[in-house]
Amino acid sequence: MLKITDLHAGIEEKKILKGINLEIKAGEVHAIMxxxxxxxxxxxxxxxxxxxxxxxxxxVAFQGKDLLEMxxxxxxxxxxxxxxxxxxxxxGVSTTNFIKTAVNETRKYxxxxxxxxxxxxxxxxxxxKLVQIDQSLLSRSLNEGFSxxxxxxxxxxxxxxxxxxxxxxxxxxxxxxxxxxxIVANGVNQLRSKxxxxxxxxxxxxxxxxxxxxxxxxxxxxxxxxxxxxxxxLELEEKGYDFIKNELLVTEQA
Amino acid sequence: xxxxxxxxxxxxxSSEYKYGxxxxxxxxxxxxxxxxxIIRFISAKKKEPGWLLxxxxxxxxxxxxxxxxxxxxxxxxxxxxxxxxxxSAPKQKIAPNSLDEIDPELRRTFEKLGISLQEQKRLTxxxxxxxxxxxxIATTFKEELAELGIIFCSxxxxxxxxxxxxxxxxxxxxxxxxxxxxxxxxxxxxxxSFCFIPAGVRCPMELSTYFRINxxxxxxxxxxxxxxxxxxYVSYLEGCTAxxxxxxxxxxxxxxxxxxxxxxxKYSTVQxxxxxxxxxxxxxxxxxxxxxxxxxxxxxISWTQVxxxxxxxxxxxxxxxxxxxxxxxxYSVAVTNNMQQADTGTKMIHLGKHTRSRIVSKxxxxxxxxNSYRGLVQVGRNATNARNFSQCDSLLLGDKCxxxxxxxxxxxxNTAVVEHEATTSKIGEDQIFYCNQRGMDTExxxxxxxxxxxxxxMNQLPMEFAxxxxxxxxxxxxxxxx
Ligand SMILES: Nc1ncnc2c1ncn2[C@@H]1O[C@H](COP(=O)(O)OP(=O)(O)O)[C@@H](O)[C@H]1O
Ligand SMILES: [Mg+2]
Numbered sequence: 262m263l264k265i266t267d268l269h270a271g272i273e274e275k276k277i278l279k280g281i282n283l284e285i286k287a288g289e290v291h292a293i294m295x296x297x298x299x300x301x302x303x304x305x306x307x308x309x310x311x312x313x314x315x316x317x318x319x320x321v322a323f324q325g326k327d328l329l330e331m332x333x334x335x336x337x338x339x340x341x342x343x344x345x346x347x348x349x350x351x352x353g354v355s356t357t358n359f360i361k362t363a364v365n366e367t368r369k370y371x372x373x374x375x376x377x378x379x380x381x382x383x384x385x386x387x388x389x390k391l392v393q394i395d396q397s398l399l400s401r402s403l404n405e406g407f408s409x410x411x412x413x414x415x416x417x418x419x420x421x422x423x424x425x426x427x428x429x430x431x432x433x434x435x436x437x438x439x440x441x442x443x444i445v446a447n448g449v450n451q452l453r454s455k456x457x458x459x460x461x462x463x464x465x466x467x468x469x470x471x472x473x474x475x476x477x478x479x480x481x482x483x484x485x486x487x488x489x490x491x492x493x494x495l496e497l498e499e500k501g502y503d504f505i506k507n508e509l510l511v512t513e514q515a
Numbered sequence: 516x517x518x519x520x521x522x523x524x525x526x527x528x529s530s531e532y533k534y535g536x537x538x539x540x541x542x543x544x545x546x547x548x549x550x551x552x553i554i555r556f557i558s559a560k561k562k563e564p565g566w567l568l569x570x571x572x573x574x575x576x577x578x579x580x581x582x583x584x585x586x587x588x589x590x591x592x593x594x595x596x597x598x599x600x601x602x603s604a605p606k607q608k609i610a611p612n613s614l615d616e617i618d619p620e621l622r623r624t625f626e627k628l629g630i631s632l633q634e635q636k637r638l639t640x641x642x643x644x645x646x647x648x649x650x651x652i653a654t655t656f657k658e659e660l661a662e663l664g665i666i667f668c669s670x671x672x673x674x675x676x677x678x679x680x681x682x683x684x685x686x687x688x689x690x691x692x693x694x695x696x697x698x699x700x701x702x703x704x705x706x707x708s709f710c711f712i713p714a715g716v717r718c719p720m721e722l723s724t725y726f727r728i729n730x731x732x733x734x735x736x737x738x739x740x741x742x743x744x745x746x747x748y749v750s751y752l753e754g755c756t757a758x759x760x761x762x763x764x765x766x767x768x769x770x771x772x773x774x775x776x777x778x779x780x781k782y783s784t785v786q787x788x789x790x791x792x793x794x795x796x797x798x799x800x801x802x803x804x805x806x807x808x809x810x811x812x813x814x815x816i817s818w819t820q821v822x823x824x825x826x827x828x829x830x831x832x833x834x835x836x837x838x839x840x841x842x843x844x845x846y847s848v849a850v851t852n853n854m855q856q857a858d859t860g861t862k863m864i865h866l867g868k869h870t871r872s873r874i875v876s877k878x879x880x881x882x883x884x885x886n887s888y889r890g891l892v893q894v895g896r897n898a899t900n901a902r903n904f905s906q907c908d909s910l911l912l913g914d915k916c917x918x919x920x921x922x923x924x925x926x927x928x929n930t931a932v933v934e935h936e937a938t939t940s941k942i943g944e945d946q947i948f949y950c951n952q953r954g955m956d957t958e959x960x961x962x963x964x965x966x967x968x969x970x971x972x973m974n975q976l977p978m979e980f981a982x983x984x985x986x987x988x989x990x991x992x993x994x995x996x997x
Contacts, residue, residue: 309952313944333951342952349949353967362963363953370954402967419953 262287262458263308263328263427268319270307277303279483280319285427288455292469293462294494295480296502301462302346304480305431309343310336324426337363338370340426344416344433346462351403356415357385359403360422367423388421392448409436417448424452429460434468446471466494479505534756534787545602547732551575554702557602561671561705564678574691574701581695587858588887588919589827591763591800599765601703603733642667644708644724646737654708656720665749666711667722670738673709680711684742688771688808688835696767696829697804700736704769707737712747712778721977723752728788728799734765741771743778745811750781750977755824759789761797763826768803776811776838781819783976784832785984788824790991793882795854798826805832809841809867817844818861819975821984823991826855831889833862836870836898843872846972850965850991851884851916860890860921865901865931874905877969880916881992887919894931901931909939910968912961912992962989 268281277300285291295301307314308321310333321328328336351359364384365375376384389396392414404412413433420428430449434442449459449472461472469477469491477494479487481502486509487493497505545556554575558568583594642656644667660667666677673681691701708724728735743749755766766788774780782805791798801824807816818832834843845861863872872892880886886909894901909918920937942964950960966973966985976984 309948311948332956333948334954334956337952337954345949345952349943349946351946351949351964351967353970354963359950359953359963362955362959363950366956366959367954423953 262289262324263460264322265308266320266322268304268307268321269317270303270314271317272303272314276317277314277483278307281480281483281485283478283485285458285460287426287458289476290453290459290461290472290474292472292474292477292491292494293460293480293485294464294466294477294497297464299480300483301480302431305343305346305429305460305462308336308429309333309341334366335370337423337425338367342420342423342425342428344413344420344428344430346431346433346435348404348412348416350405350407352405354403355401356399356403356418360385360399360419363419364422384422388418391421391451392418393444394418410438410441413437414441414445417445421448421452425457427458427460428452429462431462432464433461434463434465442468443471466498469494481505481509534789543604544600544733547600548597549575549599549601549703553601557703557705560602560604561674563674566682567674570686570691571702571704574698575703577692578695578698578702581698583695587829587889588885588921589829589856589858591827591856594763594765594800596699598732600733601736602705642720642722644669644722646706646708646724646726660718660720663716663719664713665716665718666709668709670704670707670709670740673740677709677711680742681709681740684740684771684773685738686771688773688806689769689804694804696802697769700738700767700769700804703734704736704738707739707768707770708741708753709739710741710749710751712741712743712749714744714775715746716744717747718749721750721752721979723754726753726755728756728764728766732762732764734767736766737768739768739770741780741782741807742773743775743780743814745776745778747775748779750783752783752785752977752980754785754787754980756787756789759792759797763791763798763800764789765800766802766825768805770803770805770832772807772816774807774809774811774814774816774841777813778811779815779817780807781817781977782807782832783980784818784820784822785976785980785987786820786822786824786828787987787991789826790824790853790855791826793853795826798855799824801825801828801830803828803830805830806835806862807833807843808835809838809843809870811841812838812867813840813842814838815842815844817846817975819844819846819972820848820859821969821972821976821987822847822849822857822859823987825857828855828857828859830859831861831891833864834872835864835866836872836901837866838870839867840869840871841867842870845872845874845876845890846975847876847888848879848969848972848988849877849886849888850879850988851881851886852992853882853884855882855884857885858887858889860888862891862893863903865892865894865898865903868898869900870898871901872903874903874907875971876905876907877972878907878909878918879912879965879968879988879992880909880918881912883915885917885919887921889921889923891923891925892933892935893924894926894928894933896927898928899930901928901933903931903933905933905935907935907937908968909937910965911939911941958989958993961992965989965992 270278644654788799878886
């Protein structure tokens with residue numbers, strides 16, 4: 262599904278990603294953990310096509326296509342979804358209208374007819390249940406005045422509406438209380454299938470108790486320095502990121 | 516109304532000013548230039564009564580003593596008023612007695628503009644008066660309206676058929692001496708619409724006038740008069756387009772509204788005159804005076820405007836709140852792109868007690884354009900408990916355009932409450948990226964964001980026109996981002 266090979270990227274003169282290698286297959290859930298500033302959001306942004314970041318080396322294949330050649334909207338239409346760490350507000354545009362435009366633009370790209378009002382409403386009702394989001398919230402301007410938790414839930418709702426092949430969740434857990442966290446995780450779990458994949462970026466292993474990953478990677482200083490299974494997350498939680506740093510120092514000195 | 520985004524977005528990719536074509540039809544023109552003979556010529560063409568010719572001449576003589584205003588925040592080379600044709604009428608083979616007899620070429624012109632003059636093809640619930648250059652071509656649904664006592668016809672026809680009403684109200688809200696362009700209009704006005712809603716009648720359909728400039732070197736000077744008697748209600752809409760031409764063309768209209776006790780008039784404009792090209796060549800100078808008077812107690816006048824066209828726009832639809840408890844509203848979206856300039860806003864003049872006004876202005880500037888809001892809220896000595904709320908928001912696309920706000924507040928009664936809020940924002944790269952990430956291209960994203968920004972105003976438009984207006988916003992800003 263996704264194959265990242267020796268990816269380098271940065272902003273202006275600053276190098277942020279320094280050779281990322283990662284392969285994600287359909288049906289898998291990968292978690293990326295790492296301390297603040299290690300480059301997790303940058304990786305998510307580069308994959309989604311944010312132009313302010315410059316890719317200086319490496320390649321990314323997404324479902325066999327050259328991802329880095331595609332515009333951000335085409336990446337989305339090809340099935341890549343990013344749940345933003347900081348979702349933006351768009352005054353005057355209801356979430357309903359926003360997501361309808363998104364769904365129909367994507368359908369247009371795939372040569373499908375736009376969903377009519379009835380079909381759209383039906384789909385929406387169904388997906389609303391998945392993340393227990395309220396109709397009244399969806400009628401309000403997108404993310405305007407939403408609490409942190411509401412914004413994150415709205416991201417997952419949009420994901421459910423767009424049915425992506427690969428969903429990248431960037432710290433969707435931060436700022437959520439335990440109930441909201443359960444709801445979000447439950448939504449993700451219901452959407453999991455053998456045909457799609459998830460890349461879950463998180464700072465804490467708490468989320469991974471609910472969304473159980475197949476693989477865990479530790480991103481540190483722009484590189485994936487350690488990969489393992491969900492036990493790695495527990496180890497990190499127990500020992501803190503310092504243990505990785507120390508381990509690195511040891512290997513570098515050796 | 517927000518369900519129609521796909522269509523809008525499809526349209527966004529179609530480039531250029533859509534209405535820039537010219538109809539090839541012979542016209543009956545006055546010679547270029549302005550003098551008393553020209554005014555006599557126009558008046559004679561329209562077979563006007565003597566009092567109206569005198570009224571025109573008086574306005575003209577006053578205009579000669581006036582100076583063109585320089586206070587608006589717009590720049591343009593001096594206009595040579597002797598280089599303009601003040602009367603141009605398309606020559607029709609026969610004078611049409613019914614809608615079926617209209618010259619097919621003219622019918623096609625309006626059809627290309629999306630205006631059908633065949634009643635059965637019209638949007639239900641909308642009556643149209645179609646004006647091309649200096650004359651009205653056709654008015655639909657006249658008979659149906661007449662049964663309710665509603666008069667909806669061209670101004671020229673009103674002068675013939677209802678001279679007493681015209682004489683009573685013309686110039687009663689905007690006197691010929693009001694300003695330079697109203698004086699000019701009073702001297703040379705050619706056509707426009709006349710609406711009269713008798714007491715207690717609620718007009719069952721939207722009334723609308725479609726203005727089209729076709730002939731070259733011609734100015735359009737229409738004059739519209741709407742009178743709503745006690746308890747009457749009407750919603751009126753005007754739309755305007757013009758061919759693409761390299762030279763600037765002058766449009767100096769006057770609109771007057773009179774609302775008697777408990778009457779309500781809603782006036783909506785979708786202004787899409789040719790804006791000129793990317794480098795600022797050509798386009799319409801849109802210098803317009805619009806004013807309504809809430810004459811009776813509990814009356815209400817509401818202006819809604821979507822201004823996307825014209826090289827220069829200079830207009831301030833205003834309300835004189837004379838009746839106690841009367842209510843004035845101004846909702847505006849003004850879009851400027853490329854080299855366009857707009858100086859627009861409103862005046863709310865509170866004279867009666869317990870009068871209320873509400874101003875919502877949304878300015879959107881892109882390219883190298885300049886967009887100014889200019890508004891006056893005046894509360895007179897006797898206007899106890901007057902209330903005003905003004906919200907003026909500006910949205911910038913790019914960093915070469917300008918947005919300015921000039922609010923003037925004059926309060927002579929200390930019971931008044933006047934509130935003014937203003938914001939300026941930019942469409943953020945992160946907003947566009949967010950939309951991109953959901954599968955929208957940048958044009959679609961911009962259209963969505965600006966329609967959201969303008970929503971409060973767009974919601975005021977009659978349903979039939981809201982979708983058109985949304986598309987227009989998107990098209991006007993095409994190519995301004997990315
Ligand atoms: N827009 C930016 N401009 C400059 N530096 C940035 C920008 N975005 C991220 N960085 C820097 O890149 C590094 C990685 O940031 P980020 O990817 O947000 O980390 P994480 O998500 O892992 O906390 C940090 O040092 C951060 O300061
Ligand atoms: Mg981050």
